[in-house]
Amino acid sequence: MKSSPAVRALGVAIGAALLQIVMITAFAWPSAHLAPRRLPVVVAGPAAGAVAERLTHARPGAFAITTRPDEASARRALTDRDAYGAIIASPSGTRVLTASAASPAVAQQLDVLAQQFAPKRDAAVNAMPAVQDVVAADPDDPRGTGFGGMALPLIMSSIAGAAFLTFTVRRVAWRAAGVLLFALLGGLGSAAIAQGWMSLLPGPYLAIAGVMAFTIAAVTGTVAGLAAALGRAGLGVGAIAFLLVGNPLSAATSAPELLPRPWGEIGQYLPPGASATLLRSVAFFDGAGAVRPLAVLAGWTVLGAVLIVLGARRARAGQAAAADRAPEPALT
Incomplete structure (x- = not known):
């Protein structure tokens, strides 16, 4: 038994409305809830243990932290795509290494993180800890x-x-x-x-x-x-x-x-x-x-x-x- 044109029109309208809701949800929902969730980062240097503990307590569940003995091994972690960023912690100050080519969005968040780890003596001279982009995004598309x-x-x-x-x-x-x-x-x-x-x-x-x-x-x-x-x-x-x-x-x-x-x-x-x-x-x-x-x-x-x-x-x-x-x- 064939359905009437009115029933078919109603069915198509309802189906299209549902599809629209699904599409809006599918495309907007992930972007609206962006936040670090076990984001791989490396902490290296003499004060790596203290910085890793501080970061763990400050942002529970946000980062998957591994420690490396020195800056060279931390850089290798970024170039090998084992981590998105690295914090180099030493008595002289804190520096952050990023790889914006892996994700400009993550690099921006790590830039903010670098400011949070600024030692008090750096603030006294109005200096922020250095942030270096180890693997930079294409210069013609820096934001990705x-x-x-x-x-x-x-x-x-x-x-x-x-x-x-x-x-x-x-x-x-x-x-x-x-x-x-x-x-x-x-x-x-x-x-x-x-x-x-x-x-x-x-x-x-x-x-x-x-x-x-x-x-x-x-x-x-x-x-x-x-x-x-x-x-x-x-x-x-x-x-x-x-x-x-x-x-x-x-x-x-x-x-x-x-x-x-x-x-x-x-x-x-x-x-x-x-x-x-x-x-x-x-x-x-x-x-x-x-x-x-x-x-x-x-x-x-x-x-x-x-x-x-x-x-x-x-x-x-x-x-x-x-x-x-x-x-x-x-x-x-």
Whole structure:
């Protein structure tokens, strides 16, 4: 029994309103609750123990503190992406090391933290403890707004590519070829724009292009595979997973440890979060910290390939069933 136009209109209106609420919540809620949550920092120097204890009591649960014997090892912790910042505590004063390339938002918070650790004698001479940026963000994008602005278009265009391939290419095998070609061309083109025109990312061009191509393959392949295996409803499933859930939790404009737990960690196991982390590692840290996000993108890419294969088998089974149901031609 078919529903009336009024009932369908009411259902669509209610569904659209609910979707709007979900989207606003998904995108605004994480940003509205940014705060350090076991943020990795290092304390080094002769007075490291006292400073670590003070920091623990002042901000319970905010920092995951480790101590290092000297400033050189603290710097290595930042360049290896083991920590976002370091406090160098010595009898002569307190200095803070940051890595704004890992997260400009975290670097700003550590700048404020440095002022809180200013010794009284520094205040008497109107001097603040030094803050040094060990791994700086790109000078053309010091706040990371351009970097964060790349995340949403990259994911949206990847989902759109999967939808176009689903609607325009009937054979699943050719859709898979389209995914690979789109990933290759999209990665090369996106990296050229990000590095050449906008100057948002340093690092080797081919490595940046490879990360973007890998991201496109993971998202487009998985969404196209869902559509092949589940039908067009798979497009909606992919869009919800990667756009409504993955993008807000990617921490592309902040850091996973600033998002409410456990959502920041969950976001790193979805392509948007893994892509942002991998891009930072390749562009600014010579690949340090790239293993896990690379494995995550590889896993999603493999899942997409498996779904495409299952979709191809589903299509062949449907064609065979249709052929069996077809009436035999009449004999003359």
